[in-house]
Structure formats: C-alpha cells, structure tokens
Amino acid sequence: MTTTLFPRLAEVSRNTAETQITVKLNLDGTGQAHLSTGIGFFDHMLDQIARHGLIDLDIRCVGDLHIDGHHTVEDVGITLGQAVAKAVGDKKGLRRYGHAYVPLDEALSRVVVDFSGRPGLEMHVPFKSGMIGTFDSQLAYEFFQGFVNHAFVTLHIDNLRGDNSHHQAETVFKAFARALRMALEIDPRAANVIPSTKGSL
Numbered sequence: 001m002t003t004t005l006f007p008r009l010a011e012v013s014r015n016t017a018e019t020q021i022t023v024k025l026n027l028d029g030t031g032q033a034h035l036s037t038g039i040g041f042f043d044h045m046l047d048q049i050a051r052h053g054l055i056d057l058d059i060r061c062v063g064d065l066h067i068d069g070h071h072t073v074e075d076v077g078i079t080l081g082q083a084v085a086k087a088v089g090d091k092k093g094l095r096r097y098g099h100a101y102v103p104l105d106e107a108l109s110r111v112v113v114d115f116s117g118r119p120g121l122e123m124h125v126p127f128k129s130g131m132i133g134t135f136d137s138q139l140a141y142e143f144f145q146g147f148v149n150h151a152f153v154t155l156h157i158d159n160l161r162g163d164n165s166h167h168q169a170e171t172v173f174k175a176f177a178r179a180l181r182m183a184l185e186i187d188p189r190a191a192n193v194i195p196s197t198k199g200s201l
Contacts, residue, residue, distance in 0.1 A: 010087035014079045018071040019063040023083045027184055029056030037061040037076060039069050041135035041166075045173040046076075052177035053184075073139040077146030084151045088184070091115060091201045093191040098183030102175040107162030109171035111179045114154040117201040121148045125159040125172060132165050140169060144176075 007028040014021045033050035035043040037059065050057040059080070063072030088094065099112040109125075121144055127137040148155045157176070162168035187195075194201060 008087040008089065010083040012079050012083040012086060014075060014082075016071075016075070019061060019075040021059070021061045021063075021075055021079045023076075023079045024058040025080075025083050025087060026056035027084070027087045029054060032056045034058045034060075037072055038063060038065050039072060039133075039135055041133040041169075042069070042073060042076075042139075045135075045140075045169060048170065048173040049177045049180070052174050053181045055177075055180070069134070069136055069139055070142065073135075074142040074146045077143035078150050081147040081150030081152075084147075088115065088151075090194065092194050093186040093188075094195055094201075095183055095185045095187050096195040096201070098179035098181065100175040100178030100182070102171045102178060104167045104171045104174075105164070107164065107167035107171045108160045109162075109168070109175045110156075110158045110160060111172065111175035112156040113176075113179045113183050115152070115183055115201060116154045117152050118154060119148045119150075119152055120154040121145050121157075122155070123157040125157060125168060127165045127168055128163055129165040132169060135169075137165055137169065140172065 007026045009026050011024045031051040031054045033047045035046050037043055061072055061076055096115045101110050123141055130137055157172055159168050
C-alpha cells in the first residue's frame with residue numbers, strides 16, 4: 001500500500017515589502033492555470049509549466065513592478081519551489097529524475113532535473129536579446145535559482161540553439177515542465193521506496 005496521497009496539493013504564501021504572493025498547486029492535475037504576476041510574458045512561461053507539466057497552478061503576485069520585474073520573478077520562483085517541496089512530501093515512490101528536449105522552430109533546449117534534496121543550478125542560455133516583451137531575459141536565471149533553492153532540486157538547463165529569445169525561453173520552460181512531469185511521477189514498482197541508497201532525500 002502506497003504512502004503517497006493523491007492528489008499532491010500545496011498552498012504557500014510569501015509576503016515581503018517587495019512582493020505579496022500566493023501559490024496553489026496540484027502536482028497530479030490536468031494542466032489548468034490561473035496566473036497573475038503583472039508580467040505578461042512571465043505568465044505565458046508559467047502557463048507552459050502548468051500545461052506541459054500537467055500541474056494545476058494558481059499563482060497570484062503583486063510586486064514592485066514600478067522598480068522592475070526582478071523581485072516578482074525571483075520571489076515567484078522561491079514560492080513555487082516551496083510549494084513543490086511541500087507537495088512532494090517524503091518522496092517515496094518518486095521517479096526522482098526527469099529530462100526533456102523541446103524544440104520550437106529554430107530553438108532547441110534540454111532540461112534535466114533531480115529531486116536530490118540538494119539545490120544546484122547549471123543554466124546555459126545565451127539569450128539573443130535582453131527583453132522579451134516586458135520580461136528581462138536575465139530574470140529567467142533568477143526564477144530557476146529561486147526555484148532550485150527552495151524545491152531542493154538539482155537542475156541543468158541548456159539552450160542548444162536558437163536565434164529568437166522568445167523561442168529560446170519557451171523551449172526552456174516547456175522542457176523544464178516535461179522534465180518535472182517525468183521526475184514527479186510515482187513509480188508503481190517502488191511506491192514505498194525512497195529513490196536513494198542513502199534512504200532519504
């Protein structure tokens with residue numbers, strides 16, 4: 001009998017002088033998304049995580065966008081990471097590892113994730129332009145850094161090719177979603193087993 005309860009749900013709020021954020025998620029969802037961060041392209045990328053990761057995702061953020069998007073994007077990454085960690089629980093039965101390659105026209109990205117219990121990010125994405133709509137492409141790194149620090153995952157992101165920054169970012173977020181989806185699946189052959197020789201993650 002598995003100790004993993006379905007659906008795996010979490011709700012986390014983060015309130016600072018810079019941002020007020022609530023994240024609700026269902027790791028065993030159908031990809032429904034309700035997103036409001038005040039940055040249109042960022043909402044579009046978060047939607048990729050929901051749709052391609054089959055994660056029901058509700059993210060509401062009011063941030064200091066009169067300064068810039070940095071605090072909003074980073075803090076959403078932090079809060080989403082906290083919510084994923086909470087929903088995953090003891091990690092029994094988790095496949096743990098996930099990977100994906102995703103193309104979009106000329107762009108191609110690869111993402112590999114490990115629910116290792118150790119935060120680590122290697123991200124190599126040479127964006128061709130600084131801004132994508134009102135989204136500063138540099139903030140993609142801040143989002144993923146915030147996520148890994150609080151989801152306690154190891155994450156490798158590589159944009160293998162691409163000439164259009166919108167395409168580069170979209171392949172990264174879609175591949176991230178697909179890799180998450182794989183890693184978060186429960187392996188029915190090891191439903192009560194923590195996937196580590198250490199016995200804990």
